[in-house]
Amino acid sequence: MYHYILKSIKRQKSRSVLVILVNGVLAILLNLYFGLIGSYQTQLADLAANTPIKCTVTNPDGTMEVGIAVSSDTLRGLQAARQIRDLDYSTQLKAGYGVFEEADRDANLNLDVNVVNKIDSTVLPENIKVIYQEGWDETLFAGAEKVCLLKKSEMEEQGFVYGDEIPFTIFYYRYDDKRRDVDILELGRVHLKLVGQVDDSDSVESRDYPDMLVPFQTVWDEFEEKQIEFTAEAVSFYVKDPLALNAFKEEMRRIGELGLLEIYKGDGAKFSYKGSALYVQDGIFITMAGRLKTAIRILSAFLLPMGILVFIVGYVISHLLANGRVKEFALFRSLGVGAPCAVWGFWCEQFVLVLAGNVIGCLTAILAGQQEIQEILSVCGAAFGGYMLGTTVALVLLAKEKPLELLMSE
């Protein structure tokens, strides 16, 4: 049979070229179709990477993002959250050198302390450099070491050098519900090792910036040790995967159900300075992603019809070709070739031609360079499978023909 197939392919050039051409075009069109979906998906992924969704913990009516009180429970909930990244939190304290009583605090409490979990959490003016002692770097803010960084001018004034264990008395702020009255309460005395400096010598800005930087967890531990309620004054983070926004919001709602956080709604909320709402800046992303998702959804809806179309094309073309070869089939049968074997022969012939068409389609798509080779191969494989399925059905129907009736019809 196989020598006959090869001769048939070779000698029926127009028929062979037609099948190859149809399959080549089909493979190219399918690659264009999937390429378009792929392009939209890439755009969506790029959008997710380039349009980060920032979230900020606010007070319930959304009027304050800093200077609020975000509870320890909220912080723990956010620390454990899986759908967020780059969690930043900070708080402000007051400190003074040495040991002094609360009555003497006005004279001694002269250091503004910024407590942060990342150096980026503190906003420093331009020309301000943060310099670390050898062996230390910015990762210290993520830890809980009893260390600190001081302003260079402060270091020089006090005569401190790196490695000095400096005793501080630390105070914290407590506001009333309306944030009108503030109390400054003593946290306690602590020795912090000086491991870096904030070099303000080139700064020309008059804006205030902290005299001292301390790792967040160090202070949090101190509060817990003293069993004093700890709060952060500003908390922000990014949605880990903007494409999984619903999962993110669900996670935030779960934290909300624990009485920690609610997605920010704004209007109608009662003023408080408690950090118990979340402002999610997802408007731009949702608008842009929505358009892309709609385009992908519409195109994907054609996936099944496209598959059916390929099958129908395979069936119709094979059926028409088979109709033209009914007598050939009957002749095979009359010469003693079994029906399955005769159908197999025709099927193999189509297989070779369809494969050749798909290879041409694949190569064209690869040369166009718009898609990954693996993706192109998958698409061509699907086109090949769909077409051959149609061919198989057409040829199985051909096998039902009665051979002698066809040969004796003339």
Next chain:
Amino acid sequence: MEKIIEAVNVSYIYQTKYQKTKALSEVSCSFERGKVYAITGKSGSGKSTFLSLLAGLDVPAEGTLYIEGEDIRKLNRDEYRLNRASVIYQAFHLFPLLTVQENVMFPMQLQHIPAREAKMRAQEYLKKVELPETLYKKMPGMISGGEQQRVAIARAIASGGEILLADEPTGNLDSQNEKVIVELLCKLAHEDNYVVIVVTHNEAVAAAADVVYGMSDGVLTVVREEAERKSGETKC
């Protein structure tokens, strides 16, 4: 003479969704090696149906058809057509994509005979049917009807079977070619011991046969036995 085919009360019914038609009714006859049989009858009388049963393309609805004593239902009928019985058609039915020689080689290639040997034997068979060597490499469409029928006969004998079934083999030929084909079929029966069964309308073809059956409304009758050959009629 040895009976190679025997039909015992063979009936066949064409069944469609709406009706049943009895195409053959209790046909009983036998066919021996070395003889030419003609089955005559009007169109629709059932002779081609009987030929399709003899070719193993279908099986009787009732009765039994024996091939060398074996019920055809129990035979592998594809193998039977491949190795033992060949059909020659009115419209020749050569493979249009194969050359004359390749057409004759085809059944041998199905029998897995090596290409070189198949080619040699094909040339031998083509010589036997007296086809000019210059036509061996031609495509079937490029040769005459008589030549095509000779190629079909060569292909039939190439399968190596002893049963030659012919459906109106001279129906598309002029009288000169008709004579050549009839002589060829007779020669195969009488010299090479084939059993040749010819379905025909043609009286000349029937006259050349050793035995003539008539078919009418599915009923087979003996028109002429071998012994009844008229005086003056010579065995071809």
